Amino acid sequence: MTDWTAQERSLRARRAELIGDIRKIEDQLDDEPPKDWEDRASERQGDEVLESLGLHDQSELRQIDAALDRLAQGAYGICVQCGSDISAERLEALPATPFCKGCAA
16 A cells, blocks of 8 residues: 555645635635726736636645545545556646546546
8 A cells, every 4th residue: 555645745735725825816806896997997807817716726626625535535546537556756746636647648
């Protein structure tokens, strides 16, 4: 049985970072809009960027949660598509990946 302690620490650290980022984005999006229409238009553009970043962070958070579930079930490090082992090097680079190199291609 492989020791995935380093990958679990990495996943949990990244998860905490993403949750903090998502909270900051939500706080910024909840700010009162400016009264000036030009400022409001500029802020709306910024909000669109923040929303996009938030969606990306939420997607990554779901991938991390899925990886942590695989860890808890003893299925971490096994490709969800073909059932082959995922290389340790790949898991070090992409700890949340559910795919071996072949299936990811």
